[in-house]
Amino acid sequence: MKTVDKIDLERYMGKWYEIARFPHSFEKGLVGVSATYSLKKNGKVEVINQGFKESLSGKLKRAKGFAKVPDPNVPGRFMVYFFWPFGGEYLILDLDENYQYVLVGSSSKNYLWILSRSIKMDEPTYNILINKVESLGFDTSRLEKVPQ
Numbered sequence: 001m002k003t004v005d006k007i008d009l010e011r012y013m014g015k016w017y018e019i020a021r022f023p024h025s026f027e028k029g030l031v032g033v034s035a036t037y038s039l040k041k042n043g044k045v046e047v048i049n050q051g052f053k054e055s056l057s058g059k060l061k062r063a064k065g066f067a068k069v070p071d072p073n074v075p076g077r078f079m080v081y082f083f084w085p086f087g088g089e090y091l092i093l094d095l096d097e098n099y100q101y102v103l104v105g106s107s108s109k110n111y112l113w114i115l116s117r118s119i120k121m122d123e124p125t126y127n128i129l130i131n132k133v134e135s136l137g138f139d140t141s142r143l144e145k146v147p148q
Helices: 123-135
Strands: 014-021 030-039 044-055 060-068 079-082 088-096 103-104 111-114
Touching: 044 079, 088 123, 103 123, 111 123
Parallel strands: none
Antiparallel strands: 014 030, 014 111, 030 044, 044 060, 060 079, 079 088, 088 103, 103 111
């Protein structure tokens, strides 16, 4: 699956809010989900995912891991590890030129996230990303919006 051709890792770092996702067990029942990325001196990226169980006033759940780019010739493909040595594929499928939103998925098409720098995304932008997702062959009926 084609990923973005280039990425400025320093610009990509920081906090991203989960606008929509495919449901999966490790985020079941979580709302107010965010991912924070920090570039480390060793070139790896620290990943902190967090969300609240069932409601925005629910118990905070947090997972810490790391990501790395296994092949510098494919800068949009990361492997993310929360339970070493088991990793998951993290493909940057589309990235706003201003680094305000990103479409992340997997080549299996079992995982998909729409992330934004802000807690809300306007409908025209969301619809553009939905069209992109469909053009890549993902089943958009599986997408669920994430309350923020």
